[in-house]
Amino acid sequence: MNILWINKITDREYWRTTQVELSKSLRKRGNKVTLVMAKNAGENKPVEDDTIYLPILPHHLLSGLIFGLALFFCSPLMVRKEKIDVIMIDGTSVWLPFVVPLKLFKVPLVIDVRDLSIEKKTSMLFDFSLFLSKYIADGLTTITQELREVLREKYRLCNKKIGIWSSGVSLENFNGGCSSNSFHKGESSKYFTLLHHGSYGGDRGVENLILAIGKLDEHIRGRVKLLLVGIPLEHQKGFLRLCEKVGVKEQVSILPIVEYEKIPFYIQMADVGVIPLPPDKTWCRVSVPLKTLEYLAMGKPIIATSIPFHQRIFEKGRCGVLIHTNTPEALSDAVTYLYQNREKITAMGKIGREIVEKHYSWDNMAFKVEMFLKNILQGYQNEN
Template sequence: MKSIFLRTDFFGHLNTGGSFSHIGGFLDGMKELGHSMTFTASAECYPSGKYDFRHIPYPFLYKNFPEIPCLAYNNTLQKHIPSLIREIQPDFLYQRHSEFIYTPSKIAKQHSLPFILEANNSEWWWKKNWANLFFDDILRRCEDVHFHAADAIMVVSEVLKQDLVRLFDLPPEKIHVNPNGVDIHTFTTDIDSNAFFNSLPAELQQRWEGKTLCGFVGTFGEWHGVEVLAHSVVHTIRENPNIHFMLIGDGKLRGNVEKIIAENNMQHNITLLGTVTHHLVPAYLSLCQILLSPHTENTDGTVFFGSPTKLFEYMGMGKAIIASAVGQIADIIKDGHNGVLVKQRDPVDLAHAIIRLTQEHELCQTLGKNARHDAVTTYSWKHNAQRVIDVVNSL
């Protein structure tokens, strides 16, 4: 099958974070299945030549006001996509939903192509709750029109499916749940962690030598639970000062985490690595005995609707996982089988689980082995891509 993947957000340059892994993984999965997918974005964020990439830049003029560039990008897409369709002759059009983009569904209809929309949230809901939204009514209408016009919508979780049905009065049968996935060849148990440790700067080696490492990767968003994690460090090291925390990533709440660390004088028990090149993340994780996913419910009290890429990457690493029992995480992680579930927003419960696992080495190995098995058999990107192909075939 031939198709076109449209990445339409303003931040096409971004080469870290869940969206970067998600898109790359999905494109790899399609390739592995033998399908050809042309990838368009406002910038090339993957190594040149890895995918059939077409650059569709954001218009030069709109740089000073929020939201306007995205609205203007609809015109840019309207100008570029039809000629690309004529050239590629795709079997379907696939778009990763982003704010204020509403033309791809119309273009697909004009060319009688099935249109699959991958929605990882409602941008309208997200911006209303977590960011600044200037054109409330327009964004609401963009999503309403676009969601209704799509032939199928792929969402990452059942919670998100129910949210979209409720918010936009969509027929449930056109929304398909497709959890995120993992590159099982990159996030693997085969990494030589000793060799990697020896290649690290002397300062890090001294810091981590002989310690039990607990790792976290994330963009420090509201839902990542990084503040809970920082608070749990106090409780953990009180019981076992040999435990050390390694946090990979950067983002909005990093300042809060640094403040909690400073207030509790925990600088020696936690390392904030900041943003790490994507290909080094598995190597850092391989140094850890336990990996943490302390997600929280949404700030407005609604259920967590995400499908954290990190969770599947942790599973691929074959490590013991401690995760909050929220949303889809509670379905993927079966307590005591492929990980340990803890109460969300409870640093004490998280600390207890960490201390317990550091004392039960065998349990850690069993949990990791089962998690890796689940990643390989169900949550690889190939499986993720296959679920999309199945939906296209059913249209």
């Protein structure tokens, strides 16, 4: 199968991992995947056989319009030259209308929806994109059963085929074999290290995690370190003020955004990964946090709130502590439990690694995507 996959993301964005790694796994299965990504206007990129870069500008609306115009003129050439069988599109952006002319080439379009819009400035574009999907999409893919139901009910896409493939993880890059409990080795032996990493946005529970450290028993608090990786510089002062207010400045280390390739190093330093998303927020309940799979792949137990995806993880095995709220008290209790049961965390981490190997590798996701695209292609050919 010859797939054209269009995404307005750049090499510097964390979430490019999904597109890059899944493309690799699809190619391993014998498919040809041409990945369309974005680059800043004027930025030089090497010529690659399987990746095409289109320009964007550093402005939210203009960025999408420029990308869309470039796509409007280039995509017909791509479809003809590469003899594309099916087109996958990141379909929740202002540039989506520019792909409408591709319908003239009688190639099925599959629109991929990875999350819900939570910012007012993007929600109108998101809603418009999904409205347009009713008329131009031959199928959709999404990340969870819960998000599929939102698409069907809120956006009235009940008559569309909607496939599900979640986030995955590279078992080679996030190798559980390098994992061991830092509490028992080296200069880190006196600390029990918690890690939260990834892109930062409001209402993700990170502040509650700092408050939770302040609620630990004094003896435990002195033996615990919290490492926050990925906090933008403009937000770090606010976090430092919160740490001072709570009295945990010595227990919390804050790092800015780092290269994605360095994330396994920071996970290896930790004893436990923490995902404190508020489980009552719809955008959280439909999500699959990539960091969850990365911690588990590295053999680290997790403290995770009970969003549906995490519930499904824990149904497969006890790989940490599942909590039903992200309050500081609940997070503090979970940290205390794992600290007091440190002899169990290696076994928990092993269970987590096994869960990821069996269910959440990119190769597993590639199989699901391939089967869905073949189904869409077969149905399209039968109708035409």
